[in-house]
Amino acid sequence: MNDLFIDVDYAQIYKDGQKIGGDVFLLSRNPENNQIVCTLSDGLGSGVKANVLASLTARMAHKLSFSPMDLTHSARIIMNTLPVCKERKISYATFTIADLRMVGNDQVAMNLVEYDNPSALVFQGERSVQWDVEHIDLQRDGAFKKEVLGHSVLNLPIGSRLVIFSDGVTQAGMGKSLPLGWRLDGVREFTHAQIEANPDISSHELAQAIVCRAHSLDRLSAKDDITCMVVYVRRPRRTLVVTGPPFTKEHDEQLVQKIRDFEGKKIVSGGTTAQIVSRLLQKPLKVDMSCWSPQVPPCSMMEGIDLVTEGMLTLSKVATALEQKKPVRSMANDAVKKFVQVMQDSDQVHFIVGTKINEAHQDPSIPVEIGIRRNLIGRLRKALEDVYLKETSQEYI
Structure with missing residues (x-):
């Protein structure tokens, strides 16, 4: 790995009274060349028409x-390809x-193209960065104003952030709390303050903070779609998931040594596996009844392990929750919720997957959806990679 x-995430609030957004954000990863492409398009107008125009533009891009x-x-x-609106004489979408693209292990090369959206912001730590932008004139028939395409190439070292947003952010508060709107400088100052207060703030949290602030400036009645996307270049947060006992008892110590050596969060899933780890680490297991629901057994606590859960049933429900992208706030306070939170x-x-066959899982009365352990891990990995764009790996023991 x-x-x-x-780290890429975004937040969005629709224009007041609309049930579909005119801003469209797309994110895809190409693992073959460590490439990530983020696209934010703002369609003309609002609602369904704007969403169609923005979706067409974003998917083409x-x-x-x-x-x-x-x-x-x-x-x-x-x-x-996109025509000019005959009435307003402006583009159908921005x-x-x-x-x-990753360059070595310490920076990311960024190729940025901007058309008629507010200028992007770049921060290195809490410091705002200025850079040279190549302006390319576009000649299109029927356009009301001179159209310019901005093109930038720059490197983002570790600790850098890229903030991209629609004009619903910069125009927030216009005619209300702020006569001329929040504007670019206001967004820059607010973002600086957020990073200064929390230097490790995630892309998700920062995007949410900017969008919520813009919404509050509009007095909680958005006059346009409010969308913000944040890219954060940093060292990865790693998690180890151990499930299932090793094929032979002789490999128990090898499994526990892998847990000792791992730097990051650690999850042990499965009663037998937890007993092995507890015995060799000489750390007692204690049932945690503070997080419990009728659907899954409660968590346990063990010193040195961040989360200890039951095995197959919990893994099955975690896989389903990740596949359906269930909001954590809507989940019961149980082992599944804690597991999903760590994954997110x-x-x-x-994943370290034990290959010893557990006779209990051959019971025909066990629900079919539980499946066998390796299939569950396959579902978990696919959901993490496809839905959440996480990096995963696994080994058998």
Whole structure:
């Protein structure tokens, strides 16, 4: 696994009274060349019409960004494909594309293209960074104003953040709490204050903070779609998940040594596995009745282990929750919720899967959906990679 992680997340609030957003955000990863492409498009108007226009633009930009074509050439193709509105004489959608690629283990190379969205912000630590932008004039028939494409190439070292947002953020509060709106400088100052107060603030938390602040400036009645995306370049947060006893008892010590050597959070899933770890680490197990529900057995506590749960049933419900992307706040306070929280807070998850057959799992009365352990781990890995863009790996013992 890489020693560098690109943490990407976004937050969005629809225009007041709308049930669908006119801002569209897309995120995809190409693991073959450590490439991530983020696209934010703002469609003309609001509601369904704006969503269709923004979706068309964002998906075109996304597909072209993964091609060998130069990013500025891709942007020109998008601009020539999208017509100009006959009434307003402006483009049907604006967009920002960020093409991110890892360079070694200490920085990310970014190729940024911006068209008519507010300028992106870059921070190194809490310090705002200025950079040179190449301005490319576009000649399109029927356009009311001169159209310019901004193109930037810069490196983001560890600790850097990229903040991209729609004009619903910069125009928040216009005519209400702020006569001219929040504007770019206001967003920059607020973001600086958030990072200064919490230097390790995640992309999710920072995007939420910016969107919530913009919404409050609109007095909780958004006059436009409010969308913010944040990229945070940092060292990865790692988690180890151990489930199932080793094939032979002679490998028990090897399993426990892997747990000792791992740097990061540690989860032990399965009663037999927990007993092995407890015996060899000489750490007692205690049942934690503070997190319990009728659906799954309660967690246990063990010094040196962040989470101890029952095995197959809990893993099955965790896999389902991740596949369905259930909000943590809507889940019961039990082992599944704690497991999902750790998975969401992790960047890289390594699974150690024991291969000893547990006779209890051959009982035909056990629900079919529980399945066998390795299939469950396969579901977990697929959900983490496809839904949450996490990095995963596994080994058998």
